[in-house]
Amino acid sequence: MRKSNQNKLMKKDQYSLLKEKIKSKEFNSVFVLLDENTDKYCLEIFINKSGINTYNKIVIKSGEENKNIDTCISIWKELNSHKADRKSLIINLGGGVLTDIGGFVASTYLRGIEFVNVPTTLLGMVDAAHGGKTGIDFLSLKNQIGVFSMPMYVILDSDYLKTLSKQEYLNGYAEIFKHSFLTNSTDLNFDSLIKLDFFSDIDFIINKYSHIKNKIVKVDKHESNIRKILNLGHTIGHALESYSYLSNNLNELKHGEAIIVGLITELYISNQLNNFPLKKVDKLKEVSLKYFDKIRLTDSDLEAIYDLMTFDKKNNKGSVNFVLLDKSGKPLIDQKVDNDIYIKAFAYYSE
Numbered sequence: 001m002r003k004s005n006q007n008k009l010m011k012k013d014q015y016s017l018l019k020e021k022i023k024s025k026e027f028n029s030v031f032v033l034l035d036e037n038t039d040k041y042c043l044e045i046f047i048n049k050s051g052i053n054t055y056n057k058i059v060i061k062s063g064e065e066n067k068n069i070d071t072c073i074s075i076w077k078e079l080n081s082h083k084a085d086r087k088s089l090i091i092n093l094g095g096g097v098l099t100d101i102g103g104f105v106a107s108t109y110l111r112g113i114e115f116v117n118v119p120t121t122l123l124g125m126v127d128a129a130h131g132g133k134t135g136i137d138f139l140s141l142k143n144q145i146g147v148f149s150m151p152m153y154v155i156l157d158s159d160y161l162k163t164l165s166k167q168e169y170l171n172g173y174a175e176i177f178k179h180s181f182l183t184n185s186t187d188l189n190f191d192s193l194i195k196l197d198f199f200s201d202i203d204f205i206i207n208k209y210s211h212i213k214n215k216i217v218k219v220d221k222h223e224s225n226i227r228k229i230l231n232l233g234h235t236i237g238h239a240l241e242s243y244s245y246l247s248n249n250l251n252e253l254k255h256g257e258a259i260i261v262g263l264i265t266e267l268y269i270s271n272q273l274n275n276f277p278l279k280k281v282d283k284l285k286e287v288s289l290k291y292f293d294k295i296r297l298t299d300s301d302l303e304a305i306y307d308l309m310t311f312d313k314k315n316n317k318g319s320v321n322f323v324l325l326d327k328s329g330k331p332l333i334d335q336k337v338d339n340d341i342y343i344k345a346f347a348y349y350s351e
């Protein structure tokens, strides 16, 4: 491990805290929500570490295609059949899809019960499990239905990453790269991040880069202002991700695969409109393309993706809103971008 003990994740304490809460009879019943992979790979680790032995298990199908209302209904039914009440607790053990659904189900069941997130993917550990955005996809649009609702805790434990595929692991880096462009810290900015070892420095990375998000969320829980900067890369990224599910021209993209394209193109737009340094965008593109395949898009794909952007929740009165960076790297919210710059950004990404 490159950094000292102070950067190790506080695994033991977080598990003990949860165990104590449960032991103190604060909850009438405990539910562990899993998908088929986290049931197979993560449940045993969680039970061994937490020592929780009385719980009901609910297993859902994995994958973004199941982040929908049908899955919620199946979970609400199970909660109901096990007589879950207002003093029940849901422990969400899984990646971003599972914590998004589990948080939403918990926050709406009986007008809201407590939940704990235990992320098991890197993307979940640095981003999705934190900040209280819960929800599901609707009519093929990302996260169209949901509520802001904070988990009682987030337990961070990189031991779960041992069974994650390399592709899923690297997916988490899209959001880590994004966080590195949103910090003022010279120790954590993109130039410093890429000097780290993406595998052996992982505890340090999870600790520091999830903290960047949490610090922003703390001052703007409901995204009325500063929190919007966390959407850097997501105006284009979310539309591309939704499009990959709708179109026959593209394979379905993982969240991180789409966000990395959004990040490169939106930083290029920041260069064109605000003089954000091109050499930083070049570096991001160079590093990203070592880990992520380049996505090939036709003119008609780009048109369809642009149309999908108009559904984005960040918009207001029909215009598409972007987060861009200024010359010095400072994020600017609610920025408008003309179609020709958007096309130019994809030409840059594709070259």
Ligand SMILES: NC(=O)c1ccc[n+]([C@@H]2O[C@H](COP(=O)([O-])OP(=O)(O)OC[C@H]3O[C@@H](n4cnc5c(N)ncnc54)[C@H](O)[C@@H]3O)[C@@H](O)[C@H]2O)c1
Binding pocket: 035, 036, 037, 038, 041, 042, 062, 063, 064, 067, 094, 095, 096, 097, 098, 100, 120, 121, 122, 123, 124, 127, 128, 129, 130, 131, 132, 133, 134, 142, 143, 160, 161, 162, 163, 164, 165, 168, 171, 254, 255, 256
């Ligand atoms: N709420 C937020 O603030 C927020 C932020 C970013 C992303 N998200 C959401 O997160 C989702 C993406 O999350 P993700 O990338 O974690 O994907 P995911 O939840 O689909 O997990 C990826 C795959 O890995 C499997 N898996 C999970 N943990 C495993 C483990 N330890 N070992 C083996 N397999 C494991 C899962 O079953 C799944 O097949 C998207 O829906 C995105 O919208 C939410």
